[in-house]
Each structure stands twice: as C-alpha cells, then as structure tokens.
Amino acid sequence: MFDPHMLQQDFPILSTPLKSGKKLIYLDNAATSQKPQVVIDAITQYYKRDNANVHRGIHELGDRSTRSWHEARKTIATFFGATPEELVMTRNTTEGLNMVAYSYGEACVREGDLILTTVMDHHSNQVPWQELARRKKARLEMIPVTREGMLDLEWLERKVKVEGEKVKIVAFPHVSNTLGTLNPVEKIVRLVRAFTKAVIALDAAQSAPHLLINFDRLGVDFMAVSAHKMLGPMGIGALFIRQSLLENVSPWLFGGGMIGEVTKERATFADDLEDRFTAGTPDVAGAVGWAAACEYLSKLDMKKVEQHDKELVNYTLEKLQAIPEVEIVGPVERVKRYEVRGKRCGSVAFLYKGVHAHDVAQVLDSEGVAVRSGHHCTMPLHAAFGWAATTRVSFNVYTSKEDIDVFVRALGKVKEVFEK
Amino acid sequence: MYSFMDKKILNNWLLRASFQDDKTGNMDDLYKEIILDHYHHPRNVGKLEGGHIVHVHLANAGCGDVFDVTYQVENGKIANIAWQGEGCAISTASMSLVSEWLKGKTLEEANGLDQKTILSLLGLDEIAPVREKCAFLPLQLW
Structure with a gap:
C-alpha cells in the first residue's frame, strides 16, 4: 500500500498554509481534486x-x-x-x-x-x-x-x-x-x-x-x-x-x-x-x-487506489455513526451487517441534526477542513428524500485517516457553536 | 527568473486571490451573537391569513433555502409580516431581522432594502462571496 502522507508532498497546495495558519484538510475531492507537481510541470x-x-x-x-x-x-x-x-x-x-x-x-x-x-x-x-x-x-x-x-x-x-x-x-x-x-x-x-x-x-x-x-x-x-x-x-x-x-x-x-x-x-x-x-x-x-x-x-496502481478509498469510506462511516447528531446519507443501514461494504465509493454525505449544511461547512472551514455543502447538483434526489441540503466529505489518494480524525474533531465544534 | 513586468502581472493575480484585510471568512466574526440569537429564536414566524395579504416565495436553488413570506399592507404601510421555511443560520437570521425591519415601514421605505441594510442588520461589515446568497435572500422580496 502507498502512504498518503508521503503522497501529500507531491501536491504543493496541500502544504500551502491557510490564512488562519491552519493546515488544509482537503475533503472536497468529489468536486475537484488537487494536482500533483508532475501534472503542473x-x-x-x-x-x-x-x-x-x-x-x-x-x-x-x-x-x-x-x-x-x-x-x-x-x-x-x-x-x-x-x-x-x-x-x-x-x-x-x-x-x-x-x-x-x-x-x-x-x-x-x-x-x-x-x-x-x-x-x-x-x-x-x-x-x-x-x-x-x-x-x-x-x-x-x-x-x-x-x-x-x-x-x-x-x-x-x-x-x-x-x-x-x-x-x-x-x-x-x-x-x-x-x-x-x-x-x-x-x-x-x-x-x-x-x-x-x-x-x-x-x-x-x-x-x-x-x-x-x-x-x-x-x-x-x-x-x-x-x-x-x-x-x-x-x-x-x-x-x-x-x-x-x-x-x-x-x-x-x-x-x-x-x-x-x-x-x-x-x-x-x-x-x-x-x-x-x-x-x-x-x-x-x-x-x-x-x-x-x-x-x-497507474504508478500508484489503481487496485491499491481502490483499496485506499474503501478503507477511508469505511473509516469515515464508522466514525460518523458514533456521532448521535449525524445521519449518514446513502447505503449505510446494512453496513453494520457488512453487506454494503464495497458498494460505496469516494465520499460520505450526511445531515447534522438542527444545523444547516452551509453552517456545518463554515464551522469546519474555521478548522481548516474543506468540505462541500448544498445539493451537490442532485436536486431531484434531495427532493425525493426531503433533504434541504447535505454536507459531504470526499477523498483522494492523498487523504489520510488522520485527515478524517481532524474532520471528526472539527465536527465537535459545530455543537459548541450552535448549542450556545 | 521573472522580469519586472512578469512580477507586476503575477502580483496582480496574487492580489486578486488574496485575503488582505478580509475578515469575511472568519467564523467567529460571522456567527455573531445577533445572528445566532435570530437563528435559534427567529421572529415573526408564521403565515398571515385573510384579506389584503401579499404572498412571496423566496428560494435559493443552490442552497435549498426556502422561505414563504406573507405581509399585510394598510394605508401604504406594512402593518404585519410573517414568514416560514427552512434555511441556514445566515439566511434565517437575515430573514428574521429583515421582517422586524420591515414592520411599520411604508412600501417606499421597504423598497429601499438593500445589501447594505441587511449587512448592518446582521452586524457585519461584509460577507464572503460564498455566503452572499444566504444573507441577501430577503432581497428577492421586491
């Protein structure tokens, strides 16, 4: 397996400090990915x-x-x-x-x-x-x-x-x-x-x-x-x-x-x-x-890229399922019975009880965590399920489990801000 | 590596994307007490019934914010206003504050509602471009 921490060094933007001085945790990959130096070169x-x-x-x-x-x-x-x-x-x-x-x-x-x-x-x-x-x-x-x-x-x-x-x-x-x-x-x-x-x-x-x-x-x-x-x-x-x-x-x-x-x-x-x-x-x-x-x-090997993504998806599902305010969107009910594993890819979107997705994203941003909020260009889907908007974290090869940990910790701040 | 001209052009572009003197992305500045207060306890929530009621539907397609506003005009003034719907903290607080502001205003005065008014109601000097649609949703009223 490759080490996402090592790969992060190939992506100059990931080590560019944010104005807050915080390290960027980029979890908006389903919208667009970052580019390695070789591509830029x-x-x-x-x-x-x-x-x-x-x-x-x-x-x-x-x-x-x-x-x-x-x-x-x-x-x-x-x-x-x-x-x-x-x-x-x-x-x-x-x-x-x-x-x-x-x-x-x-x-x-x-x-x-x-x-x-x-x-x-x-x-x-x-x-x-x-x-x-x-x-x-x-x-x-x-x-x-x-x-x-x-x-x-x-x-x-x-x-x-x-x-x-x-x-x-x-x-x-x-x-x-x-x-x-x-x-x-x-x-x-x-x-x-x-x-x-x-x-x-x-x-x-x-x-x-x-x-x-x-x-x-x-x-x-x-x-x-x-x-x-x-x-x-x-x-x-x-x-x-x-x-x-x-x-x-x-x-x-x-x-x-x-x-x-x-x-x-x-x-x-x-x-x-x-x-x-x-x-x-x-x-x-x-x-x-x-x-x-x-x-x-190809050099990373797409089979390993696939495995890496699967691990991140499962890790995120596990972490989010432990937060009572969070309702995960998409195949999850049967995850506990290990049936759905492997039927998900790339991202996990969720609802946060009582807080609009835009506000969740704004709080996460204050901790350097970049996520997406809104309807993700799937309005008919949101309408079918009755969601106003969802928050989505999505991954790429440079995403590490530690990034997910930072995101989950930052999610704790949502409660702090909105339970005042 | 860069000639003088190159540097000028580069700096120009860097400036456009920079955040100098920009507090709009600072969360603590954004979620001020007044905004959180109006988000948790929105004013004038509901729906007016009866005669001489104007109904306006406000929507931010991109966010999923939807507000239904009803107001009653008497002698050229907004005698009463109520609204209901779902939105983020910024759009909800904005709608709540604007509804208070509108009450008792003549239609002409009400028409003067603009971005500056809303920002001052929210207690903000400016707002990040990505949250403009939230804050300024009530501008769809007119």
Missing part, C-alpha cells in the same frame, strides 16, 4: 518547450505538439481500457453527456420513445435528457432510488420488460456523487440488453478517480469522465464511444480539423475518427497534463 513544460498548433504545422514545434497530443490520447485511452479511436476529447463530463444527447440522441430518438436516467444522477446526466425529450417529444423517466440509497433495479426490470424497444437511451452514474453508491454496471447492462436495443451512457466522473476502469469490459456504449477529478487539469475530459457505434455517431461540433473536404455548399467529414470529433484547436496542454495524471495513478 507537464503542462508548464508543454507551453515552455513544445507549444504549436497540432496537425498542420510543418515545423519542429508542430511536430512535437502533434506527437504530444497523440501520445497523451493514447495514454488516457489505455488508462481506461479503450482504444484512442474510441476516445473523444471534451471539456468535461457534462460536455460528454451532452454530446451523446446531441450526436446520437438527436438522430435516433423519436416521438414517444423512452429515455431512462436515474433520480440519483447529477444534473449533468438529467438535464441534457430532459431537453432532448422535450425537443423530440419523447418521454423521460428516472429510475427511482430505494430507501437504502440503491438504484431500484426491480423497477428497471419491469420498465424495460414493458417498454422493450421503445427504450432508446439508458443513462446512469457509475458512482453517485451524493449517496456514494457504487452501481452494479454489469448487472444493469445485462438487464437493459436483455429487453431493449437501447444505448447505455455511463457517467464515470466519480468513479474514475478511485476505480480501475476498463471501458471495454464494462460493456456500456458511452462513458464520460473529467480529468480534474482525477488529479488532472480543469477544462478537459473525454467521452468514450464503443467502437461498433462510432460510424453511427455524427459530429455535433463543426469547423476546422474535423473535415474531409469543404466546398462553398457543403463539407464532408474526416474519415479519421479521431479527427472527426475534434473541431477546432484542442487543449493539448490539458491532454498532456491529464496523461501525466493517468501515469501518476
């Missing part, structure tokens, strides 16, 4: 040494930049068990999911068809489908969440059996950013494939930082991720598209780089699939930084 070095536009520059820098772009794409695709052809660079997960809606959904969804998403999804995997359904006069339904915080697969089974081929798209998250639930992807894929011809879109934003992901083996058709949640830079992400679908997916951004031939009347699109989905100048430095992050994680 990779980006800086690209701009200092290699920067030129890709593909068209017949000069040394053009060559270096193009190579960097292709190498980065290869590294990122390999990290996710995909081929570079299957990888379309986006700005983030949200853009990836919108791309599925615009490029595939626009062409394949008809009036009266059914699109399925889930109540636990991030708004980025709900709103694009609401808008697509509205444009196409199609129907949108959300797979409910059980009291325990799991997807209601019995509901899904009934739905796909009744609707059959009317179901055109099924979208769901690998890991819920609020409940922390790790969804059984293979099981859902089997269920959907057994009764429908729908394409399956997976939001892997929250799983990519913690789990060894093999796009090919997951069996989904589309998978969207963001670099910034997995130690890479902000502003770059990817949509993976299953090889056999590539021919059916039309580009949705048009312009330079993605064309074959252009006349005054019309254009043909590049045969090269990598080019076809890259309209305009890509974020080469971002890709290079992201590739460095993938290499950093």
Whole structure:
C-alpha cells in the first residue's frame, strides 16, 4: 500500500498554509481534486518547450505538439481500457453527456420513445435528457432510488420488460456523487440488453478517480469522465464511444480539423475518427497534463487506489455513526451487517441534526477542513428524500485517516457553536 | 527568473486571490451573537391569513433555502409580516431581522432594502462571496 502522507508532498497546495495558519484538510475531492507537481510541470513544460498548433504545422514545434497530443490520447485511452479511436476529447463530463444527447440522441430518438436516467444522477446526466425529450417529444423517466440509497433495479426490470424497444437511451452514474453508491454496471447492462436495443451512457466522473476502469469490459456504449477529478487539469475530459457505434455517431461540433473536404455548399467529414470529433484547436496542454495524471495513478496502481478509498469510506462511516447528531446519507443501514461494504465509493454525505449544511461547512472551514455543502447538483434526489441540503466529505489518494480524525474533531465544534 | 513586468502581472493575480484585510471568512466574526440569537429564536414566524395579504416565495436553488413570506399592507404601510421555511443560520437570521425591519415601514421605505441594510442588520461589515446568497435572500422580496 502507498502512504498518503508521503503522497501529500507531491501536491504543493496541500502544504500551502491557510490564512488562519491552519493546515488544509482537503475533503472536497468529489468536486475537484488537487494536482500533483508532475501534472503542473507537464503542462508548464508543454507551453515552455513544445507549444504549436497540432496537425498542420510543418515545423519542429508542430511536430512535437502533434506527437504530444497523440501520445497523451493514447495514454488516457489505455488508462481506461479503450482504444484512442474510441476516445473523444471534451471539456468535461457534462460536455460528454451532452454530446451523446446531441450526436446520437438527436438522430435516433423519436416521438414517444423512452429515455431512462436515474433520480440519483447529477444534473449533468438529467438535464441534457430532459431537453432532448422535450425537443423530440419523447418521454423521460428516472429510475427511482430505494430507501437504502440503491438504484431500484426491480423497477428497471419491469420498465424495460414493458417498454422493450421503445427504450432508446439508458443513462446512469457509475458512482453517485451524493449517496456514494457504487452501481452494479454489469448487472444493469445485462438487464437493459436483455429487453431493449437501447444505448447505455455511463457517467464515470466519480468513479474514475478511485476505480480501475476498463471501458471495454464494462460493456456500456458511452462513458464520460473529467480529468480534474482525477488529479488532472480543469477544462478537459473525454467521452468514450464503443467502437461498433462510432460510424453511427455524427459530429455535433463543426469547423476546422474535423473535415474531409469543404466546398462553398457543403463539407464532408474526416474519415479519421479521431479527427472527426475534434473541431477546432484542442487543449493539448490539458491532454498532456491529464496523461501525466493517468501515469501518476497507474504508478500508484489503481487496485491499491481502490483499496485506499474503501478503507477511508469505511473509516469515515464508522466514525460518523458514533456521532448521535449525524445521519449518514446513502447505503449505510446494512453496513453494520457488512453487506454494503464495497458498494460505496469516494465520499460520505450526511445531515447534522438542527444545523444547516452551509453552517456545518463554515464551522469546519474555521478548522481548516474543506468540505462541500448544498445539493451537490442532485436536486431531484434531495427532493425525493426531503433533504434541504447535505454536507459531504470526499477523498483522494492523498487523504489520510488522520485527515478524517481532524474532520471528526472539527465536527465537535459545530455543537459548541450552535448549542450556545 | 521573472522580469519586472512578469512580477507586476503575477502580483496582480496574487492580489486578486488574496485575503488582505478580509475578515469575511472568519467564523467567529460571522456567527455573531445577533445572528445566532435570530437563528435559534427567529421572529415573526408564521403565515398571515385573510384579506389584503401579499404572498412571496423566496428560494435559493443552490442552497435549498426556502422561505414563504406573507405581509399585510394598510394605508401604504406594512402593518404585519410573517414568514416560514427552512434555511441556514445566515439566511434565517437575515430573514428574521429583515421582517422586524420591515414592520411599520411604508412600501417606499421597504423598497429601499438593500445589501447594505441587511449587512448592518446582521452586524457585519461584509460577507464572503460564498455566503452572499444566504444573507441577501430577503432581497428577492421586491
């Protein structure tokens, strides 16, 4: 196993003092992760040494930049068990999911068809489908969440059996950013494939930082991720598209780089699939930084990263369960019977009796502990459970059990302040 | 390593993100007695019924704060006001203090409610950008 304390030295921001002089305990990783020096250096070095536009520059820098772009794409695709052809660079997960809606959904969804998403999804995997359904006069339904915080697969089974081929798209998250639930992807894929011809879109934003992901083996058709949640830079992400679908997916951004031939009347699109989905100048430095992050994680070994996260999740659940004012959100009831362990990933969100999440976060901040409070872009989920707002702690490779201890101690201060 | 120009640009950016003379993030400054008092014992809670009642729904989508405000206008003045809902300490205290402030004001005076008024009611000089929406939720009234 790696030592998170050692890793903390790779992340300059973690040793930058806060204005209070307190040490930063960063537990807002599900929103965005911090960046190791290697990622920062990779980006800086690209701009200092290699920067030129890709593909068209017949000069040394053009060559270096193009190579960097292709190498980065290869590294990122390999990290996710995909081929570079299957990888379309986006700005983030949200853009990836919108791309599925615009490029595939626009062409394949008809009036009266059914699109399925889930109540636990991030708004980025709900709103694009609401808008697509509205444009196409199609129907949108959300797979409910059980009291325990799991997807209601019995509901899904009934739905796909009744609707059959009317179901055109099924979208769901690998890991819920609020409940922390790790969804059984293979099981859902089997269920959907057994009764429908729908394409399956997976939001892997929250799983990519913690789990060894093999796009090919997951069996989904589309998978969207963001670099910034997995130690890479902000502003770059990817949509993976299953090889056999590539021919059916039309580009949705048009312009330079993605064309074959252009006349005054019309254009043909590049045969090269990598080019076809890259309209305009890509974020080469971002890709290079992201590739460095993938290499950093690979070096740690994603199996160990996964184990590290599991230990932190369980440790946090145990500590929080001992605090009477705290009600944990997501799969937990059965944790005591050790059944749910391993079905959570990345974060633990909770309610604090009598104190609003924003006030909890503010008190924790005064102790140097950075957490997230609010609805975490899952308003339908919060509404379904009747929560106004929740407080969430989330982890990454540099998070230690001592960080959780500091957080739990700081939580004691909430009582002090609000019981006055 | 940096030329003079570089340093100027860098300092400029550092300044934008710095916290010089900034007390807005200090928790002890934020949770003042007056705020905690109004959070624990909010004033004018409830719902007005009957004629000539104006009803306004205030919401901070991003936070989950929701307040329903009812007020009664008599002779151009806010004769009575009541509100109910759920919010954090800052938005609740703000709503409570503003409801007290509004009572008895003419509509014209009430319209003068602004950020400065709310900050002074809360006993704050300023508020961190991340908590602005909480404090200024009552501004949705007009």
